[in-house]
Amino acid sequence: MPVKTTFRFKNDLSELENLCQTLERFGRSLGLQPKGLFEIQLAAEEHFANIVLHGYADKHVHWITMRLSCEEEMAIVCLEDDGIPFNPLKLAAPDTVCCVEERPLGGLGVHLVKRCVDKMDYRREGRKNILTLKKRI
Amino acid sequence: MQITEENREGIHVFKLSGRLDSNTSPTFEEKIVQAIDTGVLFIIVDFKELEYLSSAGLRVLLKATKRLKPVSGKMVLCSMADYVREVFEISGFDTFLPIMGDLAAAAREFR
Numbered sequence: 001m002p003v004k005t006t007f008r009f010k011n012d013l014s015e016l017e018n019l020c021q022t023l024e025r026f027g028r029s030l031g032l033q034p035k036g037l038f039e040i041q042l043a044a045e046e047h048f049a050n051i052v053l054h055g056y057a058d059k060h061v062h063w064i065t066m067r068l069s070c071e072e073e074m075a076i077v078c079l080e081d082d083g084i085p086f087n088p089l090k091l092a093a094p095d096t097v098c099c100v101e102e103r104p105l106g107g108l109g110v111h112l113v114k115r116c117v118d119k120m121d122y123r124r125e126g127r128k129n130i131l132t133l134k135k136r137i
Numbered sequence: 138m139q140i141t142e143e144n145r146e147g148i149h150v151f152k153l154s155g156r157l158d159s160n161t162s163p164t165f166e167e168k169i170v171q172a173i174d175t176g177v178l179f180i181i182v183d184f185k186e187l188e189y190l191s192s193a194g195l196r197v198l199l200k201a202t203k204r205l206k207p208v209s210g211k212m213v214l215c216s217m218a219d220y221v222r223e224v225f226e227i228s229g230f231d232t233f234l235p236i237m238g239d240l241a242a243a244a245r246e247f248r
Contacts, residue, residue, distance in 0.1 A: 018158065041189065049191070093221070097232065108196070112192055112224065
């Protein structure tokens with residue numbers, strides 16, 4: 001029986017548990033250790049949460065697609081959404097040294113995604129944002 | 138996520154277990170903000186049973202820190218798994234939030 005590799009989630013934070021569990025199963029099947037499992041879930045969650053919270057101006061249900069694969073010792077997680085055009089690679093790094101009073105509350109998610117994976121690629125295809133995350137197994 | 142609260146020698150201790158993510162952090166935010174608003178000045182957050190933390194959790198802690206500062210309050214964190222601690226280091230949160238190895242060490246920070 002072929003292993004399911006494409007999953008769809010609604011643009012709702014309640015889907016996070018499902019998303020992370022799916023990723024944990026995927027990561028375990030590839031032999032990722034606790035740290036790697038944590039990092040891959042964190043990267044996907046941060047990106048997914050950003051899509052949910054900032055990707056849409058309407059209140060409609062949208063579907064976010066996650067495709068999982070493995071190639072040349074890399075776990076590949078591809079997240080696709082039809083939200084507003086957004087390239088996380090272009091976001092400036094947050095200030096991580098300023099004092100507490102000046103710390104902004106946002107901007108950390110993308111920074112964490114970048115630090116948790118080995119490779120990150122973005123492309124826009126038609127009306128879709130496609131983010132590909134690669135993590136060494 | 139489960140949150141238990143207890144008082145230890147005048148310090149309000151939050152023990153978190155499970156996952157602190159975008160979905161569960163509002164509950165923690167509500168509890169910690171309520172505690173601070175009702176006058177709690179000394180807080181320990183115990184991460185021993187926490188398996189997972191994302192930026193949503195960091196934001197709650199930052200919010201709490203900003204609320205404690207003007208009233209000369211203090212918050213100390215403890216008992217983090219290595220990879221959870223790394224999230225604090227990557228984000229630079231370890232520069233303003235003391236992170237101790239265990240609850241006893243965290244409590245000593247208030248002497």
